[in-house]
Amino acid sequence: MNRKRRNSVLLHVCAIIVAIVILLPFAWMVEASFAPQRDLVGRPMRWIPSHIDFSRYGEIFNGSEGSVGSTFRAAMVNSTVVAVAVVLIAMVVGILGAYAFARLRFPFRKVTLMIFLSTYMLPQIALLIPLYFIVNSLGLLDTTLGLILVDSSLVIPFTLWILSNYFVTIPDELEEAARIDGTSRIGALFRIILPSAKPGIFAAMMFSFLLAWDEFMYALIFTSSDAAKTLPVAISEFAGRYTTDFGLVAAGGILAALPPIVIAIAFQRYVVSGMGVGSVKG
Numbered sequence: 001m002n003r004k005r006r007n008s009v010l011l012h013v014c015a016i017i018v019a020i021v022i023l024l025p026f027a028w029m030v031e032a033s034f035a036p037q038r039d040l041v042g043r044p045m046r047w048i049p050s051h052i053d054f055s056r057y058g059e060i061f062n063g064s065e066g067s068v069g070s071t072f073r074a075a076m077v078n079s080t081v082v083a084v085a086v087v088l089i090a091m092v093v094g095i096l097g098a099y100a101f102a103r104l105r106f107p108f109r110k111v112t113l114m115i116f117l118s119t120y121m122l123p124q125i126a127l128l129i130p131l132y133f134i135v136n137s138l139g140l141l142d143t144t145l146g147l148i149l150v151d152s153s154l155v156i157p158f159t160l161w162i163l164s165n166y167f168v169t170i171p172d173e174l175e176e177a178a179r180i181d182g183t184s185r186i187g188a189l190f191r192i193i194l195p196s197a198k199p200g201i202f203a204a205m206m207f208s209f210l211l212a213w214d215e216f217m218y219a220l221i222f223t224s225s226d227a228a229k230t231l232p233v234a235i236s237e238f239a240g241r242y243t244t245d246f247g248l249v250a251a252g253g254i255l256a257a258l259p260p261i262v263i264a265i266a267f268q269r270y271v272v273s274g275m276g277v278g279s280v281k282g
Contacts, residue, residue: 026257033057033251040246056251068238072252074226075234078144079213080259082230085148086155086212087205093152094159094204099189101160102167103175113164120157124217135222144228147219151212158211159204166200167193202267210260231256 032040033056035049063069100106101113119127131150140146170193178188194201216232223229235252238245 029250029253032247033254035247037245037247053247056245056248059248060251060255068234068248071226071229071234071237072231072255075229075231076255078147078228079230079256081144082147082151083209083212085144086151087208089148089152090155090159090208091201091205093156094163094208095189095194095201097156097160098163098167099193101164103172103185113160116157117161120154120161124154128217128221131218132221141222142224142228146222147215147228147230150218150222151215154215155208155211159208162204162207163197163200166197166203170196199269206263206267209263213260 031049034052034054035046036051036053039046039049059067060069060072063072101109131153135141135146135150138146140149174192174196175188178192179185183191214232215230216236219228219230219233220236223233231252235249235256238249238252
């Protein structure tokens with residue numbers, strides 16, 4: 001076996017091992033969602049369930065008012081509303097702001113961008129009390145609007161960083177040629193920059209959605225009822241005080257993971273190329 005073939009085999013073996021390590025917890029979560037509770041808590045643990053149990057999914061989808069299923073369905077709606085709204089706000093502000101940082105020349109441009117980015121790098125716990133007082137003063141505690149504003153403050157700096165770095169990679173000559181033909185700066189943004197930056201835009205949208213969808217701490221502190229509770233909070237409440245239905249937690253986790261997985265698969269090509277360019281330029 002020559003050296004090139006040996007390296008190829010070694011690379012594929014490593015890739016398979018990494019894939020198994022990454023996918024094994026998810027596979028176990030799928031199995032746990034169908035396994036009876038006694039198989040999950042018994043000793044020794046049964047790796048193959050004694051029978052398939054679909055009751056947990058039935059409880060989630062058909063549970064009566066006040067049940068964990070009702071809470072989960074309301075949380076699914078709330079998470080969707082919050083995530084979609086955050087993506088829309090982040091993309092509008094991020095695209096316009098990133099274009100300004102990438103194309104305009106003004107004092108303290110790089111310093112300002114680093115200040116925005118530093119707010120994203122701060123631990124969430126450091127911002128918890130100030131944000132709580134702000135949201136409370138606006139009367140937005142336990143509302144989806146309050147979560148949208150809080151999550152937007154976290155997502156927008158990340159979006160600015162990704163998109164500004166990507167816009168820098170687009171040649172200035174394309175925009176200058178459009179402006180010579182009479183296109184305004186905003187027109188050049190929508191006709192030249194945005195079509196050329198599709199991979200970066202899709203990458204920013206994808207990660208903005210994931211950040212808003214998976215956010216837990218602020219949703220836990222700022223919500224207290226089904227009116228605004230999101231999926232991470234709802235799933236955490238599946239655990240009882242004295243006992244926990246691990247299969248129900250696994251079923252909720254699978255259903256909560258499906259939208260991000262579908263979006264990631266659908267836009268995989270754009271996300272990979274967008275992150276590859278946006279993360280190394282600037």
